[in-house]
Amino acid sequence: MSFVFYILAALTLAGALAAVLLKNTVHCALALTVAFAGLAFLFLQLDAQFAGFAQVLVYIGAVAILVVFAILLTRGSETPKDGVYSRNWLAGLVIAAGVFAALGWAVLQSVPGLPHETAAPQVSVLQIGNALMTRYVLPLEIVAVLLTLALIGAVIVAMHQKVEAQ
Amino acid sequence: MSATLDQIFVLLQHWLVSFLPAVLQPFVSVLLGVVVIIGLFPALFAFAVWMERKGLGRIQNRLGPNRVGPFGLLQPIADGIKSLTKEDIVPLSADVVVHFLAPLVLVVAVFMGFAVLPMGRNMVLVDMDAGLLFYFAMGASTELSIFMAGWSSRNKYSLLGAMRAVAQMISYEVPLLMSSVAVVMIAGTLSLTKIVAAQNSYSGVFPHWYIFTPWGLAGFLMYVVSSMAETNRSPFDLPEGESELVAGYFTEYSGFKFALFFLGEYLAMFSISGLGTVLFLGGWSAPFSFLTWVPSWIWFFSKLMMSISVFIWIRGTLPRLRQDQLMNFAWKFVLPMTLLNLFVAALWRFLGEGWERWVICSVILLLAYVVLGRTGMREGKFGPRRYRYAE
Numbered sequence: 001m002s003f004v005f006y007i008l009a010a011l012t013l014a015g016a017l018a019a020v021l022l023k024n025t026v027h028c029a030l031a032l033t034v035a036f037a038g039l040a041f042l043f044l045q046l047d048a049q050f051a052g053f054a055q056v057l058v059y060i061g062a063v064a065i066l067v068v069f070a071i072l073l074t075r076g077s078e079t080p081k082d083g084v085y086s087r088n089w090l091a092g093l094v095i096a097a098g099v100f101a102a103l104g105w106a107v108l109q110s111v112p113g114l115p116h117e118t119a120a121p122q123v124s125v126l127q128i129g130n131a132l133m134t135r136y137v138l139p140l141e142i143v144a145v146l147l148t149l150a151l152i153g154a155v156i157v158a159m160h161q162k163v164e165a166q
Numbered sequence: 167m168s169a170t171l172d173q174i175f176v177l178l179q180h181w182l183v184s185f186l187p188a189v190l191q192p193f194v195s196v197l198l199g200v201v202v203i204i205g206l207f208p209a210l211f212a213f214a215v216w217m218e219r220k221g222l223g224r225i226q227n228r229l230g231p232n233r234v235g236p237f238g239l240l241q242p243i244a245d246g247i248k249s250l251t252k253e254d255i256v257p258l259s260a261d262v263v264v265h266f267l268a269p270l271v272l273v274v275a276v277f278m279g280f281a282v283l284p285m286g287r288n289m290v291l292v293d294m295d296a297g298l299l300f301y302f303a304m305g306a307s308t309e310l311s312i313f314m315a316g317w318s319s320r321n322k323y324s325l326l327g328a329m330r331a332v333a334q335m336i337s338y339e340v341p342l343l344m345s346s347v348a349v350v351m352i353a354g355t356l357s358l359t360k361i362v363a364a365q366n367s368y369s370g371v372f373p374h375w376y377i378f379t380p381w382g383l384a385g386f387l388m389y390v391v392s393s394m395a396e397t398n399r400s401p402f403d404l405p406e407g408e409s410e411l412v413a414g415y416f417t418e419y420s421g422f423k424f425a426l427f428f429l430g431e432y433l434a435m436f437s438i439s440g441l442g443t444v445l446f447l448g449g450w451s452a453p454f455s456f457l458t459w460v461p462s463w464i465w466f467f468s469k470l471m472m473s474i475s476v477f478i479w480i481r482g483t484l485p486r487l488r489q490d491q492l493m494n495f496a497w498k499f500v501l502p503m504t505l506l507n508l509f510v511a512a513l514w515r516f517l518g519e520g521w522e523r524w525v526i527c528s529v530i531l532l533l534a535y536v537v538l539g540r541t542g543m544r545e546g547k548f549g550p551r552r553y554r555y556a557e
Contacts, residue, residue, distance in 0.1 A: 026317055030264065033310060053299040061306020061339075065332055068313055072329070125296045125356050 004045055012038030025071050033064040050125050168459040175202075175463065176288050199291040203280045211432045212242035214471075218478045225482035249425035257320060257418050264318035269419065269426035271311035276430050278304040279437040284359045286450045286463030297358040298350065301441060302343060305396070308434065309335050312405075312415050315427070319418035327414025330489065331398060331405035337496040338395035338402075344504035345385040345392065348511040349376055349445045358441075362449030371455045375448040380527040381511040384535075386446040388504050390476075393438040395496070397431065400481040404489060439473035440466075499542055506534050 015034030022028045036059040043052035086092065132140050170177065183195045216231065216239060223230025231238030256265055282297035284290040294300055309332050316328020350356055353364045367374050376382035395402040406414030416427045443449055447469050450462035487495070510527050517523035 027261075027264075030310075030314065049294065049296045050299065053296055053303040056303035057299065057306050060310060061303065062336075065309055065313065065336060068310075068317070069329075069332070072317070072325075125299070126354075 002045075005042070008038055008041045008045060012042065026068060029064060029067045029071060032067065033060055036060050036064065048123070050123075050128050168461070172287055172461040172463075174461070175286070196291070203291065204277065207277075207280065207433055207436055208429060210436060211429055212246070214432055214436075214474050215242050215245070215428075217474070218481075221475070221478045222482045225479075246425070249422050252421040254421040254423060255418075259320040260418065261318035261320070264314050265418075266423075268311050268315035268318060269423045269430070271314065272308055272430040273426050273433070275304050275307040275311060276433045276437060280433075280440070282358055283437065283440045283444060284362050284449055285440070285466050286461065289450075289463060290359055293359050294357065296356045298346060298356045298361075301358075301437075302339075302346075305434075305438075306339065308430075315419070316415035319415075321418050323411045323413075324415050324417045327405045327411045327417070330411075331415055334395055334398070334402065334405060334492060334496075337493060338392040338500075341388055341496065341500040341504045342392035342396055344501070344508065345389040346441075346445055348381055348385045348504075348507050351508065351511050352376065352381075352515060358444050358449075362444055362451065365448040366451040368455035373448055373451055373453060373455070375446065375451075377446045379514065380524065380531055381507050381514055382446055384503065384507050384510070384531045386442070388500050388507070389442055389446065391500060392496075393442060394477070394480070395492070397434045397438055399431075399435065399477055401484040401487050402492060403486060404492060435474065435477060436470065439470050439477070442473060443469040494542075499538055502538060503534060507531070 012035050015031050015036075015038055018031035019028045019035060022031055036055065040052045040055040040060070043055055179195055179198050182198060183191050186194055219241070220230040220238070231241040234240040234244045256262060279301050281291045282294055282300050284293075312331045312335070313328050316324040316326075316331070319325070349361060353361045355361060355364075365373065365375050372378070377386045394400075398405050405411070406416070411417070416424060419427060443466065450466040452458045452460060452462075452465055510530055513530075514523050514527050517526065
C-alpha cells in the first residue's frame with residue numbers, strides 16, 4: 001500500500017462520512033461526489049483507466065446530477081427541525097455493520113482462490129470492448145434492456161398526468 | 167528544416183529538460199507541458215474575446231472596441247486588470263464554501279480536457295489509451311460546478327439558470343457522445359492520437375478526413391450543434407439569457423470569480439472545438455497533400471481559430487431558442503439522427519470500398535433528415551405557447 005493510496009482512502013472516507021453527517025442535503029450530495037471522485041482516483045491508481053473514467057462519467061456526470069435534481073425538485077432541501085438523524089439509528093448501524101462484515105468476510109475468503117499474479121496485468125480498452133462484445137454480450141444486452149425499460153417506465157410515469165388533463 | 171519546425175516545441179522541451187538530473191526529467195517535462203497549456207489558452211482566450219467583440223461589432227454594424235491600443239487589441243488586458251481590481255462581492259445568504267469552490271472546479275475540469283488533445287505531431291500532454299473517454303469524463307464534471315454556482319448563490323435567477331444549464335448540458339451530452347462514437351467505430355480506438363493518425367493519409371491531394379464521408383459530415387454537423395449547446399453558446403445560451411435571468415448561474419459572481427466563469431466558457435469552447443477538429447477535421451494533418459511541409463501545430467491552431475470564428479458568426483446571426491424548442495430539438499431530432507448515424511457508420515464499415523457505400527449511406531441519411539425534419543415541423547406548434555404555472 002502506497003502513500004497515495006492512504007491519501008485517496010482518506011479522501012474517499014471523508015467524503016462518505018460528510019455525506020452522512022452533514023445537515024444540508026445539497027452539501028451531502030456534493031460530499032458524496034467527493035467520495036465518488038476518490039473511488040475514481042483509486043481505480044486510476046490501480047491502472048484501471050476504463051473503470052476510473054467510467055466512474056467519473058457515470059457517477060459524477062450523471063448520478064450526482066440526478067441526486068441534486070431529485071433534492072431540488074422534491075422540496076427536501078430544507079433541514080427538518082427535529083434533526084436529520086433517524087430515531088432508529090442504532091438498528092441501522094447494526095444492519096450496516098452486518099452487511100459490511102459479510103462483504104468483508106466474502107472478499108477476504110476469496111483471496112486464496114484468485115490466481116497469483118506477480119506482474120500487474122495490462123488491460124487495454126480494446127480488450128475490455130472485445131470481452132463485452134463477445135463473452136459478456138448477454139449480460140450487457142440484459143442491462144441495456146433493463147435500462148431502456150426503466151427509461152420508458154419513467155416517461156410513462158411522467159406522462160400520466162398529461163393524459164388525464166386532456 | 168520543415169521537420170525541425172514541425173517538432174520545434176517538442177525539441178525545445180527536450181532541450182530544456184536535458185539540463186536537469188535524470189530523476190527530475192519526466193516530472194519536469196510534464197510540468198512544462200502543463201505550464202504551456204495554462205499559459206497558451208488564456209492568451210488565446212484574450213485574443214478570442216477581442217475577436218468576438220470586433221466580429222459581433224461588424225455584424226451589428228458598429229466598430230467594437232477601438233480605444234485601448236491599436237484596433238482595441240489591448241482591450242482584453244484592460245478588462246483583465248479591471249476584473250482583478252474589482253471588489254469580490256459574496257451575497258450575505260450565499261453558501262460561502264460552495265460559492266468559492268464553483269468557479270475553481272469549473273476551470274480545473276475544463277483545463278483537464280486539454281491534456282489529451284493532440285495539438286501537433288507528437289504534441290500531446292498525456293497519450294492515453296482511453297483519451298476520448300477521459301475527455302468526456304472531464305466534460306461531465308463541469309455540469310456539477312455550474313449547479314454549485316447556481317445553487318450556492320441563493321438567488322432565484324442563479325438557480326433557474328443553473329437548472330436550465332444542467333438540463334441542457336445533459337440533454338446535449340448524449341448526441342455529443344453518440345456522434346463521437348461513430349468516429350470511434352470507424353477508427354477502432356479511443357486514443358485521440360490514433361484517431362488523428364487514421365485520418366492522416368491522402369488520395370491524390372485530398373485528405374481522408376472523416377468529415378468527407380456521409381456519416382462523418384452528418385456526425386460533424388450534429389457534433390457542432392451539440393457542442394454549441396454544451397458550451398452554452400448562442401443560440402443555445404438560455405442559461406444566461408440576460409432578458410430573462412439577468413446572467414443565469416453567475417449572476418451573483420463579481421470581480422475575478424466572474425472572470426473565471428468567462429474564462430471557463432471560452433476554454434470549454436476551445437477544447438470542444440479542438441476535439442471536433444481531432445475527430446472530424448483530421449486534427450493536425452494538412453488539408454492538401456502538397457501542404458504537409460507546413461508545421462502540424464499551425465494546422466491544428468488554424469482549424470481551432472476557424473471553429474471559434476464560426477461560433478462567433480453564429481452568435482451574431484441566430485436568435486435565442488426557447489426552452490421547449492431546445493429540448494424537442496435535442497431529443498426528437500438530434501438524438502434519433504445520431505443513433506441512425508451509428509448504424510450508417512457500421513454500414514459504411516462493412517460495405518467495403520467502392521462507390522455503392524457512398525450512395526447508400528448518403529441516401530439513408532438524407533431520407534432520414536427530410537422525414538424527421540418534415541414530421542418535426544408538422545408537429546411543432548409555432549403559435550403562441552400556453553404556459554402552465556404550478557397548476
